[in-house]
Amino acid sequence: MVDCDWSNLPEELLHMIALLLFCVVELKRFRSICRSWRSSTSGVNRNNPFPSRPRIHFDPIDPSETLSSDDSYISRPGAFLSRAAFFRVTVSSSSSKGWMIKSDMDINSGRFRLLNVLSRYPLRLYSESIDLLEFTVSEIREAYTVLNTAKGRSATKGYQRSAPVKVKEGECHRDGVLGIGRDGNINYWDGNVLSELKQMGDHFSDIIVHKGVTYVLDSKGNVWLIKSDLEISRFGTSLDENITDGCWGDLRFVEGCGELYIVERLPKNTRKRKAGDFFHNSRTVGFKAYTMDEELAKWIEIKTLGDNAFLMGTDTCFSVLAHEFYGCLPNSIYYTENTWPKVCKLDDGNGSSIIVTMSESSKSSFEMFYPSFV
Numbered sequence: 001m002v003d004c005d006w007s008n009l010p011e012e013l014l015h016m017i018a019l020l021l022f023c024v025v026e027l028k029r030f031r032s033i034c035r036s037w038r039s040s041t042s043g044v045n046r047n048n049p050f051p052s053r054p055r056i057h058f059d060p061i062d063p064s065e066t067l068s069s070d071d072s073y074i075s076r077p078g079a080f081l082s083r084a085a086f087f088r089v090t091v092s093s094s095s096s097k098g099w100m101i102k103s104d105m106d107i108n109s110g111r112f113r114l115l116n117v118l119s120r121y122p123l124r125l126y127s128e129s130i131d132l133l134e135f136t137v138s139e140i141r142e143a144y145t146v147l148n149t150a151k152g153r154s155a156t157k158g159y160q161r162s163a164p165v166k167v168k169e170g171e172c173h174r175d176g177v178l179g180i181g182r183d184g185n186i187n188y189w190d191g192n193v194l195s196e197l198k199q200m201g202d203h204f205s206d207i208i209v210h211k212g213v214t215y216v217l218d219s220k221g222n223v224w225l226i227k228s229d230l231e232i233s234r235f236g237t238s239l240d241e242n243i244t245d246g247c248w249g250d251l252r253f254v255e256g257c258g259e260l261y262i263v264e265r266l267p268k269n270t271r272k273r274k275a276g277d278f279f280h281n282s283r284t285v286g287f288k289a290y291t292m293d294e295e296l297a298k299w300i301e302i303k304t305l306g307d308n309a310f311l312m313g314t315d316t317c318f319s320v321l322a323h324e325f326y327g328c329l330p331n332s333i334y335y336t337e338n339t340w341p342k343v344c345k346l347d348d349g350n351g352s353s354i355i356v357t358m359s360e361s362s363k364s365s366f367e368m369f370y371p372s373f374v
Contacts, residue, residue: 007034014040026139029132081164081177084115084315086141088324089371092134097326099371100140117369118336119314120145120154130373143316146177146189155315158187162315163207165214168228178214178226180204186216188230197230208253210260217251217262221299237298239264239290254289254310256319262290262299263310263317263333286353287333287344305331305346312336327367334366341366 018030018041031038082104090098102115114123130137146159155162159179166173167190177189184203188195203219214226221239224232239262250265267282289310290299308319309328312335322330333344343365345354356362 007036009036011036011040029137032132080147081162082145082147084120084143084145085139086117086143086318088138088140089130089373090136092136095136097324098368099326100320100368101371101374114374116341117313118311118334118341119339120147121339123374135373140320141316141318143313144177145315146179157182158185159189161205161207163209163214165209165226166228167230173228178207178216180207180216184219186226186232197226197232205250206252208255208260210253210255211258215253215260217253219251221251221262223262236292239299252312252317254312254317254319256308256310259291261302261310261319263312264288264290265312265335284335284337284342284344284355286355287346289333289346303347305333307331309334325368327364329365341369 014037018027027041031041084102084104087101087103088098089101090096100117102117104113104115104120115121116123144162144164146156146162148154148156158181159177160182161180163178165176165178167176167188174190178197179187179189181187184205186197186204186207188197204216204224205219206217208215215235216224216226216232218224223235223238225235226232250267252263252265254261254263264287265284266286266288268285289302289305291302292298293300305319307322307330309322309325309330310319310333311317312333314336320328322328322332329343329345331346333346335342335344341358343356345356347353356365358366
């Protein structure tokens with residue numbers, strides 16, 4: 001094997017690598033390697049180190065205004081698209097297990113604002129810095145939310161779930177945001193005008209961009225595709241109502257290991273679900289997960305998640321490998337209920353799921369969300 005002096009890489013190549021880094025943390029780690037790597041980024045604008053990435057600032061719709069299917073409104077200044085990042089943090093000397101942190105880092109200052117992983121609420125106590133010589137920080141996920149104000153944590157009325165997209169206009173594509181409103185309608189924002197897409201499904205509950213394709217999920221378990229021209233079409237079959245006896249819970253997309261799942265939150269109140277009814281006031285008694293069987297071309301229920309744990313955040317849902325995080329329970333789903341973090345240990349064949357609320361006795365099951373340095 002030929003030895004390679006990494007400090008002698010061409011400056012042009014180093015500059016290209018720097019532009020592909022995830023975030024300011026990665027950029028700082030890159031610059032700390034050696035003098036030549038640091039000098040290759042000397043021309044980077046400290047106020048905007050990643051100018052090629054879309055930075056969309058939005059004007060809000062007045063809360064008193066409502067949208068009809070035929071109308072759109074010019075919005076007023078205030079709200080904006082907020083990006084949050086999820087990081088896996090490990091001790092540099094031992095990377096087998098780690099913690100998870102979430103931040104909506106200010107890209108201008110490069111400073112972290114640590115958030116609760118399962119929500120957008122800020123952590124009350126946290127360290128002002130992370131020593132990158134002692135800890136290794138790797139970005140594993142990102143999430144977007146349209147917030148009411150720069151200092152707020154609440155999503156706007158029309159964007160309870162959000163997804164940045166590229167929309168085709170003639171021969172060009174422009175950045176925009178698709179979102180699911182509290183009313184279950186799909187809205188599109190181009191940065192100035194908010195408009196409502198033509199309804200095709202029955203009260204939409206979630207939206208995700210998976211492998212470059214935009215999917216939306218309605219309250220009956222139907223999955224739809226939104227094309228770059230904002231046309232909506234049906235995708236595959238719906239969830240089998242016989243599985244849940246027609247009593248739907250809150251449906252969300254979950255992305256993990258390159259696959260797309262649907263997770264249903266089961267409420268204590270098992271009455272038939274109506275449009276606009278998400279059982280917000282009904283206690284969760286369990287979950288069911290479904291995946292697409294390509295051969296059968298239908299959604300089927302998953303009996304076990306194996307070593308995976310699903311994280312049901314307010315802004316995104318994804319899976320992690322339980323053995324990579326301290327205290328993380330395999331075959332489980334982490335979520336919040338009335339702002340309290342909970343975990344549902346799924347049925348392993350004993351006939352019931354076990355739901356644990358965070359307390360002193362169960363704190364170890366939530367250890368991955370509370371790093372030792374925070």
